Amino acid sequence: MTRTLLGVVIAAFVVLRVWIWRRRRATGHERVRARWGPFAGDVGLVAGREMRERFRGKVFRVGTLLILAVVAAAIVIPTLNSGKAQPQQVGVVGALSAPLRAIVVASATSAGATVHFVPEPDRAAADRDLRSGRLDLAIVDGRELIVDKPPGPTGTSATAQFVRAVSNDLGVAEAVQAAHLSAAQASALAAARALPLQSLQAATTKGAVHTTSLIGLVLVFVMLSQYNTWILIGVMEEKSSRVIEVLLAAVRPIRLLTGKVVGIGLVAFAQATLIVAFSVALAQGVGSDLLHGTAPVLLASTFAWLVLGYAFYCWVYAAAGSLVERQDQVQSLAFPLSLPIVFGYIMALTAAGSGSASELFKVLAYLPPTAPFAMPVLVGFGTVTWWEFLASAAISIVCTVGMARLATGIYRRAILRTGRRVHLREVFSRAAG
Amino acid sequence: MASLLELVGLRRRFGAITALDDLSFSVPGGQVVGFLGPNGAGKTTTMRAVFGLTDLNAGKVSWNGAAVGPAERRRFGYMPEERGLYPGMLVGEQLEYLGRLHRMSGTDAQIASKMWLERLGVGDRARSKVEALSHGNQQRVQLAAALVHGPELLVLDEPLAGLDPAGIDTIGGVLVEQARSGCCVLFSSHQLDQVEDLCESVTIIDHGRLVVSGRVDDLATTGPRRLVVRVEGDRDASWAGGIAGLMISEVNGGEARLVLDGDVDSDLVLRVAMGAGRVTKFVFERRRLSEVFREALG
Incomplete structure (x- = not known):
C-alpha cells in the first residue's frame, strides 16, 4: 500500500x-492549445x-x-529519541562483581538502553570523564554511583531513566545481600513482578x-x-x-x-x-x-x-x-x-x-x-x-x-x-x- | 430577420424607491442605440434586468420574441458600469476564461482574445496582469471581455467614461462596426455629443419611466426651429430680446442660438438682426441631442 x-x-x-514546464515555455498566445x-x-x-x-x-x-x-x-523526532541506540557509558572504578554487572545490564534493558563498561583508573579520572560527557555514570567499588548532573525524579531522557533504574536495582541488591537471604529467596525476590491492575474505566489511549x-x-x-x-x-x-x-x-x-x-x-x-x-x-x-x-x-x-x-x-x-x-x-x-x-x-x-x-x-x-x-x-x-x-x-x-x-x-x-x-x-x- | 431586444412593462422596487416603473422599449439589430437619463433614472437597473442580475417585480425581457434565459444571455455581451475583471489574472487568460464561460471552445476563445486585444490596441498586453494596465487600457480590455464571444447583443454601461479622445474613437468605431454587422448595441452615456455622433437611435428614461425614444434624425428635426445668427459687433444678442415667440438658447462667441416658436417669421428675425448690424451668419440648425435631452426631462 x-x-x-x-x-x-x-x-x-x-x-x-x-x-508547469509547458506553461513556462509558452510566452504568448501564438500556440493554440486547450488550456482548461x-x-x-x-x-x-x-x-x-x-x-x-x-x-x-x-x-x-x-x-x-x-x-x-x-x-x-x-x-x-519521536523515532530519533526512542531509537537512540547509543549505549550508556558506565565508568567502573575499582571492582564490580559479575552479579552486579548483570544487574546494571538488566537495569539498562528495563530502561530501553544498552550498556558499555569503561574501566577507570581512579575516581578523579572518572570525574573528568563524567564532566566531559564521555561517561553517563560512574560506579565506584560497586557501592557509589556518580553522575555529572542529577537526573531528577521525572526526567524522561534515556540516561535519566537508566540511572534511576541502576540506582534502584543496585540498592535492592545491596539490601538483599545485607538480609543474608538464601540463593532461592534472593532469586524469588529478583523475579518479583508488579500485580496486574484491573480498572473500572477503559484504559486511556496513548x-x-x-x-x-x-x-x-x-x-x-x-x-x-x-x-x-x-x-x-x-x-x-x-x-x-x-x-x-x-x-x-x-x-x-x-x-x-x-x-x-x-x-x-x-x-x-x-x-x-x-x-x-x-x-x-x-x-x-x-x-x-x-x-x-x-x-x-x-x-x-x-x-x-x-x-x-x-x-x-x-x-x-x-x-x-x-x-x-x-x-x-x-x-x-x-x-x-x-x-x-x-x-x-x-x-x-x-x-x-x-x-x-x-x-x-x-x-x-x-x-x-x-x-x-x-x-x-x-x-x-x-x-x-x-x-x-x-x-x-x-x-x-x-x-x-x-x-x-x-x-x-x-x-x-x-x-x-x-x-x-x-x-x-x-x-x-x-x-x- | 433582424434581431430585436424587447423590454416590456419592467417594474422594480427597492423598498420605498421605484427604480423601474412600467418601462418598455426595444433595441433593434443593426443600430447603435443610446440609452440616456439623469443619474438615478434606472439605466443600470434596466441593463442588469436584461442579464437577470436583478429580480423584477413585473415585466419581461425578450430576445427575438422569446423570454430571455441563461442560454440567450450567453450570447449577449455586457460591460457593467463598475468595471470588473480579476486584477491579478493575465489579460489574455482572463478573456479566454470569459469566452469559455460563454461556451466557446478553448481554441476559439484564444483566437478571439488575441484578435480583440489587437483590434482594441492592447495586443501587446496579453501577458500583463489587469492591475498593471492604465485606466484606459483596462477599459479596452473590459470591452474586449464583452466582445470576445461574438455576442448578438451588446449592453454597455458608460463605455466611454474616462477615455481619452483616441480611446473614444477606437471604442466608438468598434460599436458602430458591431452594429453594422447586425449586432444590437445598447449603451448608456452622459456624453451626449458622442452619443449623437455614434447612435442612430436614443431612448431617454427618467424616474424609471420612458420619456422619449426614437431615431436621432427624427428627434433632431422635430420641435421648435433652431436658428443660429451672427451679427457683427454684437456680443449678447440683445437685439433678439424684443421678438415675441423667440427664446435665446445660448450665445457663444458672438453667435446666438435662437429657438423659434412655430408662428415666428424668420424674415422678421433677419430684419431685426440686420437692424442691429451686419449679419454674417443666418442658418437653420437641427435640434441637438443635448437639447432633446433637456427638453424631454423638462
Missing part, C-alpha cells in the same frame, strides 16, 4: 512539473480557474512545504494512536481554517473587484459558487493527499509506529472528516464572503465564523490529550460543525461503531445540503449589493434581490 501511495505521489509530482484540461461546463471551468490560480500562488507552495516540514518533524490523532487534528484544523478563509476572501474579491457582475451575466450563481468551492476543495484535498501520502511513506521509512494498531483507520477517518468538514463549512464561508467587500469587513466576519472550528479543535485536543471522551464530547461528534474534530478522536479511541460513524456522516451530509441551499440564496441576493456590508436581515427582506 505504501509503495502504491508513494508511486501515486511521484507520478502526480512529475505530471505537475511537466505541466478535462473540465467541462461552467462548474468545471470555474473550478479549473480556481485550482490554477491557487496552485500558482506562493501562499499555497510555501504553506504546503511548511505543513510537510511540521508533519515530518512530528514523525521523525502512544502511536495518540500521535496520529494529534497530527490529524492539527491537519483538519489548519486545512479547514486555511481553505475556508480562501473561499471567504475569494468571494469577497470577486465582489469588490466587480468582476462578479461580468461572471453572473454568463453563469448562474449556484454554478459559479459550486465551481469555486469545488476548485478550492480539490486543491485542499490534493494537498491533504500529498501530506497523508508523505506521512505514510516517511513513517514507513523511519520505522515510526505512527501506522501501527488502529492508526491507519484513524488516518482514513480523519481524511474522510476533512472532506465532510470542508463540504459543510465552505458554504458558510462562501455566503459570508458575499456579504462583504473590504478586507476589514472580512476580518470582522472571520472571527465569529472560526469560533465553532476553534471550539471543536480545542475540545478534540483536550480529549485526545486526556485519552478519554466526556459525554459532551460524544454529542459533539454528531454535530456537523464539530464532528470533523470529535469523530476521528473517538475513532482513535476505538469507542465508536461503524454505524455510529456513518450516522454522524449522514447527519453532516444532510446539513451540508441544507447549508448549500441557504448559502446560495444568501449569495445570490447579496453578491451584487455593493457599497457597504450587507446584513442578513436585508438579504431576507422581501425587497431583496
